[in-house]
Amino acid sequence: MSHDPHALADAVLAGQRRALARAITMIESTRADHRAVADALMERLLPHTGNSIRIGISGVPGVGKSTFIESFGLHVIERGHRVAVLAVDPSSPRSGGSILGDKTRMEMLSRDERAFIRPSPFGGTLGGVARRTREALLACEAGGYDVIIVETVGVGQSETAVADMVDIFLLLLVPGGGDELQGIKKGIVEIADAIVVNKADGDLANAAMRAARDYQNALHLLRPNSIHWQVPVLRSSALTNSGIDEVWATVERYRHVMGQAGELASRRTTQAQAWMWNEIAENLMLRFRAHPRVTAVLAEIEGRVAAGSATPTAAAQSLLNAFLDTANLRA
Numbered sequence: 001m002s003h004d005p006h007a008l009a010d011a012v013l014a015g016q017r018r019a020l021a022r023a024i025t026m027i028e029s030t031r032a033d034h035r036a037v038a039d040a041l042m043e044r045l046l047p048h049t050g051n052s053i054r055i056g057i058s059g060v061p062g063v064g065k066s067t068f069i070e071s072f073g074l075h076v077i078e079r080g081h082r083v084a085v086l087a088v089d090p091s092s093p094r095s096g097g098s099i100l101g102d103k104t105r106m107e108m109l110s111r112d113e114r115a116f117i118r119p120s121p122f123g124g125t126l127g128g129v130a131r132r133t134r135e136a137l138l139a140c141e142a143g144g145y146d147v148i149i150v151e152t153v154g155v156g157q158s159e160t161a162v163a164d165m166v167d168i169f170l171l172l173l174v175p176g177g178g179d180e181l182q183g184i185k186k187g188i189v190e191i192a193d194a195i196v197v198n199k200a201d202g203d204l205a206n207a208a209m210r211a212a213r214d215y216q217n218a219l220h221l222l223r224p225n226s227i228h229w230q231v232p233v234l235r236s237s238a239l240t241n242s243g244i245d246e247v248w249a250t251v252e253r254y255r256h257v258m259g260q261a262g263e264l265a266s267r268r269t270t271q272a273q274a275w276m277w278n279e280i281a282e283n284l285m286l287r288f289r290a291h292p293r294v295t296a297v298l299a300e301i302e303g304r305v306a307a308g309s310a311t312p313t314a315a316a317q318s319l320l321n322a323f324l325d326t327a328n329l330r331a
Contacts, residue, residue, distance in 0.1 A: 024136045173195060294323050
């Protein structure tokens with residue numbers, strides 16, 4: 001793998017998919033020398049970013065996210081766009097391994113030269129979202145992809161993490177028996193910019209219609225995220241491609257309405273600032289855990305907390321004192 005950030009950046013900007021894959025591998029690496037290359041690479045790519053529509057997609061297991069994304073991606077490509085999919089896969093907390101099965105599940109989309117699919121393990125980062133997904137997103141934009149899709153693992157707080165890096169967040173739901181609203185967490189619905197009831201075909205067509213009506217009624221009980229946008233509830237079938245065009249039309253309408261209102265630009269500004277503080281928190285935690293004074297007493301203090309002889313608050317303060325006593329506080 002080339003460690004020349006300028007040559008790699010030129011290849012990415014030329015639209016070379018293999019170069020983009022290498023760039024993201026460098027971005028995701030935890031090696032210090034790779035991190036330095038990635039930083040230089042991103043500095044070179046940054047002026048060429050920001051020209052895409054960023055779409056977050058999540059949903060409960062079994063909702064058919066991968067099938068939907070493939071159908072949606074092919075539809076968007078047919079309209080002259082280039083699509084990048086950043087699929088954040090669940091990793092094993094023990095081995096750190098990743099399933100990385102999205103290319104198999106999106107076989108048709110992965111074969112199209114106008115698409116780029118990058119499965120990435122989340123590596124234990126809060127919310128199941130890869131720490132470097134934001135930089136990977138920018139690299140895709142620099143590589144000429146004007147529609148970026150970030151798929152979450154659909155568990156925990158990954159939805160919130162993805163919503164903080166995209167322009168529009170789509171929540172996929174599936175019709176089922178009983179009270180349709182029982183399986184939805186209020187917090188997830190509150191961050192959705194559009195709700196899509198998927199698998200609205202065959203025996204589930206009527207159930208999907210009822211579910212969509214129930215979801216729409218439930219949304220009236222929530223405060224809207226913007227005075228300029230009323231969250232729609234759509235129905236789709238990735239299997240028959242029905243409703244996919246309406247979902248894309250909704251994305252385009254959202255981009256126009258929120259862009260005209262100035263909210264898209266404001267949202268990206270807020271996200272960039274939040275990204276900066278997240279980087280500070282991540283790096284401080286890494287330095288804290290690696291600090292020799294902390295590592296020297298960590299096992300003992302953790303043991304005292306586990307035994308109940310020290311409170312977590314007092315233990316945390318002891319570790320912070322060990323860190324701050326010798327931390328380099330110079331600017």
